[in-house]
Amino acid sequence: MAVDAPIDDSLLRRNANPATLDAVQLSAWFGARKVLERCSLTMEAKKVTALIGPSGCGKSTFLRILNRMHETIPGAKIAGRVDIDGVDIYGRELSATEVRTRIGMVFQKPNPFPAMTIRQNVLAGLKLSGTTSDQKDLLVEESLTRAGLWTEVKDRLDEGGTTLSGGQQQRLCIARALAVAPQILLMDEPCSALDPISTRVVEETITDLADDITIVIVTHNMQQAQRVSDNCAFFLVETQKEPGRIVESGPTTELFEHPRDQRTLDYVTGRFG
Template sequence: MGTGLEARGVHAWFGKKHVLEDISLDFFPGTVTALIGPSGCGKSTFIRILNRMHEFIPTAALAGEVLLEGKDIYESGTDVTKIRLRIGMVFQKPNPFPSMTIKENVLSGLRLAQLKVSGEDELLESCLRRAGLWEEVKDRLGEYGGALSGGQQQRLCIARSLAVNPQVLLMDEPCSALDPGSTLRIEETIRELSSTMTIVIVTHNMQQAARVSDYTGFFLSDGGPGRLIESAPTSQIFSNPKEKRTEDYVTGRFG
């Protein structure tokens, strides 16, 4: 299996504070990788590094490499806009554009990137179907995105990410603000999408990690910078981890 996305020896800082230390992890096409660990151990920082959002934060610094199909996305001269089209991001809090219609929201990434597509209506339907939202909104595409429920807004954000046809989709706790029913719909969407792309999800929900992911990485900071303690197929992390600290965390002894 070829590697879609690879982190190699990644370190991160905010000012003088060292927040991530020497993280190396591979993400494979057609799979979901869950990143778990207590709050404050650097999971969200790490996922933002994977599509160059870390650098938006003043004082943020970085060492190491992030390779997409073997090419370092931090290499000088890299077009960051193109990177973010190939590596999409869905945030913890749904963030549709409230003054845009449902249709405009889905197609907004194409507009921003000045990408022309033939068959906009087909693309719109396809993205909404893949995000599990089409049947609920097909008769209200002209309504504002902000009028949808929280779970629907999150699926709208997923549809918006899909419109530019990313290879990788990063999701930073996409269900933490949602009710159980909406969470289940998003989990179904993640599983369906994973057949066509690489998905990385940060979650605090152990059951969710066990349900949706093929691989799991466990992060821990122990008072210092966040480190990757163990990564393995999800079934192994939850049933037979190598590290006692991983076992303690997934069984709820701490964290």
């Protein structure tokens, strides 16, 4: 059971230097099929960047490349580079484990570990990343607090993670990602399976987290992109045989109110997609 003591901010802020992530001329393949073509994007520190576009245009693939999950798929490969504060995440300086510790991921469908309690779920990332902590109770409390879940589960920490509602499970997964103090958090449609109330809570959590963590989110919800993001990148596939490309990117307000490309205007106003 978590102790009633002041939260030590150093626990989750021990890497309190949100990083800038730069994708430079990224192309990607699944076997012989090219799915992304020369995509470049700067994801600014302490900002929320939304990746928008129709289904099948490469947004989730792009996101998974950003923490080296793409390379886990047989036959998958990339060209180009991804830099975290100027260091290539695919280079020799960083291992895949270190990359995934510094750049966390929250998936579309909540995936708490079914055999673990709520507390164990929060701490699971420590073991996977090789991180240690002698203040685990405080770490659980702060992680759940920052994920907007502590008051709802503080008396249920020994219950299974899957006993929670869908929205609570997603926030538990956010807490699990936060426990290893990432500099960047990737979120692949984190609200697509949630009801409107849970969606609002998760969106509020994203806004709060952006003060300390760089966030990149894939979303098909244009209103959500406008509510939570500072910057946007619009991905598009012109025909089914072509790879996805970034049509344009920039501040969210400009992309929605004064897009430079007619295709962007057509998409954000609902004319297609």
